[in-house]
Structure formats: structure tokens, C-alpha cells
Amino acid sequence: TAVNMMPYRRRMQIVFQDPYASLDPRMTVGDIIGEAIDIHKLCKSKQERHDRIIEMLRRVGLNSEHANRYPHEFSGGQRQRVGIARALAVDPEFIVCDEPISALDVSIQAQVVNMFEELQEQMGLTYLFIAHDLSVVKHISNRIGVMYLGKLVELADSSELTFHSVHPYTRSLISAIPVADPRLSRTRQRIVLEGDVPSPVNPPSGCRFRTRCPYATERCAQEEPAFREVSPGHYAACHNLEQVK
Numbered sequence: 001t002a003v004n005m006m007p008y009r010r011r012m013q014i015v016f017q018d019p020y021a022s023l024d025p026r027m028t029v030g031d032i033i034g035e036a037i038d039i040h041k042l043c044k045s046k047q048e049r050h051d052r053i054i055e056m057l058r059r060v061g062l063n064s065e066h067a068n069r070y071p072h073e074f075s076g077g078q079r080q081r082v083g084i085a086r087a088l089a090v091d092p093e094f095i096v097c098d099e100p101i102s103a104l105d106v107s108i109q110a111q112v113v114n115m116f117e118e119l120q121e122q123m124g125l126t127y128l129f130i131a132h133d134l135s136v137v138k139h140i141s142n143r144i145g146v147m148y149l150g151k152l153v154e155l156a157d158s159s160e161l162t163f164h165s166v167h168p169y170t171r172s173l174i175s176a177i178p179v180a181d182p183r184l185s186r187t188r189q190r191i192v193l194e195g196d197v198p199s200p201v202n203p204p205s206g207c208r209f210r211t212r213c214p215y216a217t218e219r220c221a222q223e224e225p226a227f228r229e230v231s232p233g234h235y236a237a238c239h240n241l242e243q244v245k
Contacts, residue, residue: 014095
């Protein structure tokens with residue numbers, strides 16, 4: 001029930017993808033951050049509540065004057081900071097970051113990612129960081145899981161996955177990461193997948209990636225590959241790992 005979930009909800013919070021849609025336009029920033037504090041009864045007085053809200057704003061690079069403003073008065077990057085402050089207000093252990101920078105300008109993305117890292121170090125947080133941008137994932141993550149049509153296809157430490165990936169889908173994604181050096185970029189081999197992504201409602205039989213995989217065999221259509229450990233701490237789901245180069 002909702003009552004039984006309350007202790008877990010305090011320990012787990014979420015930062016949403018869209019900072020425009022995830023904040024109530026009728027509430028001030030102070031009330032948005034203070035709502036979770038009130039629900040979990042974390043403060044014994046109005047002054048303590050006020051001080052906690054200001055502290056959360058300070059942690060995300062905002063100040064006390066912002067507490068009385070409404071979401072429409074902020075930029076996209078500032079709104080996302082408010083969303084992060086709301087998640088931090090109940091002192092969680094684990095935060096789900098659901099594409100928290102994809103709706104922001106590129107110039108702001110780096111600031112928000114750096115702030116996530118600083119907050120993690122200061123508060124001992126664990127993130128589940130969901131994103132499509134592998135360069136950002138590689139920068140912020142200790143461990144990376146790659147999904148295709150709702151199934152994990154590979155899981156490994158960040159450096160291991162970047163330099164020693166074994167699944168053909170992961171290798172294709174990594175080959176698509178832009179390189180700033182044009183000379184180095186010309187020497188890299190881009191792995192281009194053919195075909196369209198199948199419908200998640202009606203996925204292919206067996207391995208879901210087989211319709212776009214250059215290594216697919218009859219077995220891939222008949223049998224779903226097991227998610228197995230291919231080296232210490234490195235897992236993958238593929239029937240033909242020995243053929244992937």
C-alpha cells in the first residue's frame with residue numbers, strides 16, 4: 001500500500017526528463033521543494049523547513065531569492081536544478097535520473113552533469129542514469145548497462161564496456177560517438193545498422209536484436225540468448241560472441 005511504501009519513497013527519488021512538465025506551475029519553488037519535506041514530516045518547525053529548502057537550493061547553485069518565484073520565471077537549466085533540489089530534499093540514497101539533460105541546451109548539459117557528480121560525492125548518492133547519449137553515460141557512470149527493446153544486452157564497468165564491448169549492438173553505439181579530432185575520426189570504422197527498430201509491442205522471436213544484427217543465425221530466431229558472464233563482472237546476451245570482431 002501507499003503507507004507501506006512511504007519509507008522506501010524517501011530513500012528513492014527521481015529526476016524527470018522534462019523540467020517544464022515536471023514542476024507544478026501554480027506552486028512556488030519553495031513549496032515544490034517543501035512538499036516532500038511536509039509529506040515525510042522531516043521538519044518540526046516552519047523555520048527548520050525554510051532553512052532546509054534554502055539549503056537544497058544552495059546545493060544546486062540557486063539562492064534564497066529563488067524560493068518565492070514560480071517555475072515559468074526560470075530557464076530550462078534552472079528548472080532542472082529545482083527538480084534535482086526537490087529530489088534531494090528528503091535526503092535519499094538512490095536517485096533515478098530519467099534522461100535529465102536531454103531537454104536542455106548543450107551549453108547547459110555539462111553544468112548539470114558536473115553538478116550531479118559533485119552532489120554524488122558530497123552526499124554519497126547512487127544514480128541510475130538513463131540516457132541515449134553514450135558519451136554522457138560514459139562520463140558519469142561507474143557501470144553501464146545497454147538495453148535494446150527493453151532487454152539488457154550488455155553490462156560492464158564503464159572502461160570495460162567502452163574499450164572491450166562484445167555485443168554487436170553495443171559496438172555499433174560506441175562507434176557512433178563523435179570524436180573531436182577529425183584525423184582520428186577519419187580512421188575510425190563506423191558500424192551502421194541496417195533496417196528499422198521493431199515494434200516493442202510485438203518484438204521479434206528469440207534475440208530481439210537479430211533483425212538488425214550482421215551475425216544473426218537461425219538459432220537467434222528460435223532461442224533467446226542467455227545473459228551470461230563473459231569475463232569477470234562483464235555480462236552479455238548473444239549466441240555468437242566468438243564471431244563478433
